[in-house]
Amino acid sequence: MQFRDEIPTPALLLDLDAFESNITAMAAHLRARNKGFRPHGKTHKCPEVARALVRAGAIGICAARLSEAEVFADHGIRGLLVTTAVVGRGKIERAVALAARAPDTMFCVDEEKNVREIDAAAAARAAGEPIRLAVDLYFGRTGVVPGQPALELVRVIESLPHVAFAGLQAYDGEAAHTTPFDARGTRTRTSLARAIETRRLIEQDGIACPMVTGGSTGTYRFDAEIDGITELQPGSFVFMDLDYERIGGPDGPQYHDFKNALTVVTTVVSRPPGFAIVDGGYKAFSTDRPFTPRPVGLEGVTYGWAGDEHGRLGMEHASRDLKVGDRIEFIPPHCDPTVNLYDAIHALRGDRVEAVWPIAARGKSQ
Numbered sequence: 001m002q003f004r005d006e007i008p009t010p011a012l013l014l015d016l017d018a019f020e021s022n023i024t025a026m027a028a029h030l031r032a033r034n035k036g037f038r039p040h041g042k043t044h045k046c047p048e049v050a051r052a053l054v055r056a057g058a059i060g061i062c063a064a065r066l067s068e069a070e071v072f073a074d075h076g077i078r079g080l081l082v083t084t085a086v087v088g089r090g091k092i093e094r095a096v097a098l099a100a101r102a103p104d105t106m107f108c109v110d111e112e113k114n115v116r117e118i119d120a121a122a123a124a125r126a127a128g129e130p131i132r133l134a135v136d137l138y139f140g141r142t143g144v145v146p147g148q149p150a151l152e153l154v155r156v157i158e159s160l161p162h163v164a165f166a167g168l169q170a171y172d173g174e175a176a177h178t179t180p181f182d183a184r185g186t187r188t189r190t191s192l193a194r195a196i197e198t199r200r201l202i203e204q205d206g207i208a209c210p211m212v213t214g215g216s217t218g219t220y221r222f223d224a225e226i227d228g229i230t231e232l233q234p235g236s237f238v239f240m241d242l243d244y245e246r247i248g249g250p251d252g253p254q255y256h257d258f259k260n261a262l263t264v265v266t267t268v269v270s271r272p273p274g275f276a277i278v279d280g281g282y283k284a285f286s287t288d289r290p291f292t293p294r295p296v297g298l299e300g301v302t303y304g305w306a307g308d309e310h311g312r313l314g315m316e317h318a319s320r321d322l323k324v325g326d327r328i329e330f331i332p333p334h335c336d337p338t339v340n341l342y343d344a345i346h347a348l349r350g351d352r353v354e355a356v357w358p359i360a361a362r363g364k365s366q
């Protein structure tokens with residue numbers, strides 16, 4: 001048996017009590033509102049986390065990339081939705097092969113040529129179900145403009161024999177981190193109203209639209225109240241991070257619907273005058289946010305980057321002294337890119353390592 005203090009650093013730790021409480025809270029919230037739960041796997045890239053979500057009632061798992069979806073499928077996860085377009089011949093052939101192994105997999109599309117290429121690749125198979133395509137709606141990044149342009153693309157899908165229309169993907173990434181809380185609500189309601197209107201147009205055209213999927217950790221409360229949204233695809237709620245803590249909630253500037261379950265543990269490796277140097281730097285934490293990792297159980301210090309392998313803690317106002325060999329845990333700025341730096345998650349019950357879960361889709365960015 002291994003204990004927290006024996007794990008070589010830097011390492012990714014998961015507090016199982018907090019993690020399970022996050023999953024239970026989201027699953028119960030959606031169940032009570034009759035919404036499907038297809039959480040995003042880009043956050044964790046870990047089949048064991050996906051399994052925990054499926055045990056809690058998830059109908060499937062989203063994957064940001066084809067290669068991520070392939071890993072989940074290899075580990076027996078079904079109900080996959082690949083939320084970014086699969087572009088180029090090689091990838092399309094792999095998508096068709098994935099659909100043969102896991103036929104309920106859905107792929108997002110936003111362009112007619114891409115749809116026709118997928119149809120042609122599927123036609124080249126000996127046999128098989130049509131490939132299920134979800135039309136991705138544009139809210140500022142990828143997607144086809146909601147309304148008539150989206151309907152036109154759905155008609156193209158419907159006209160082809162080897163693809164089938166599965167529904168609409170309505171993810172507004174900007175909405176997820178809009179502050180304050182009320183503005184977030186206004187933003188996501190406005191976006192999702194356009195998705196619902198698109199669904200109405202499609203159905204008026206005589207085409208069934210069984211799925212409208214979207215939402216995030218930041219917007220789930222609003223999205224789950226909207227008629228016509230069939231399921232939600234939040235991701236970060238399983239772990240949480242500093243970024244999400246800062247978006248604000250209904251009662252103030254901190255968002256505390258979910259608990260911080262993920263930390264990075266480091267060791268103090270040097271103690272020059274005034275500073276403690278830990279063995280976690282750019283390669284241990286995400287660096288895409290304008291704020292740095294926050295130490296747990298240590299007040300009065302701010303983490304500063306000190307290179308690829310090191311971080312610097314100014315000790316002048318520290319709430320306690322540190323010496324070489326001490327271990328410090330940090331809440332990462334952004335969970336998704338932090339997880340992608342590690343091979344495994346150490347799942348802890350208290351101080352005991354209950355399991356080590358491979359992050360099997362780590363680095364699967366293709």
Ligand SMILES: Cc1ncc(COP(=O)(O)O)c(C=O)c1O
Pocket residue numbers: 040042043062083171173176215216217218233234235236237
């Ligand atoms: C398409 C899509 N859906 C859902 C999510 C999950 O969002 P969050 O981690 O903010 O809950 C993301 C995150 O980037 C996403 O890209």
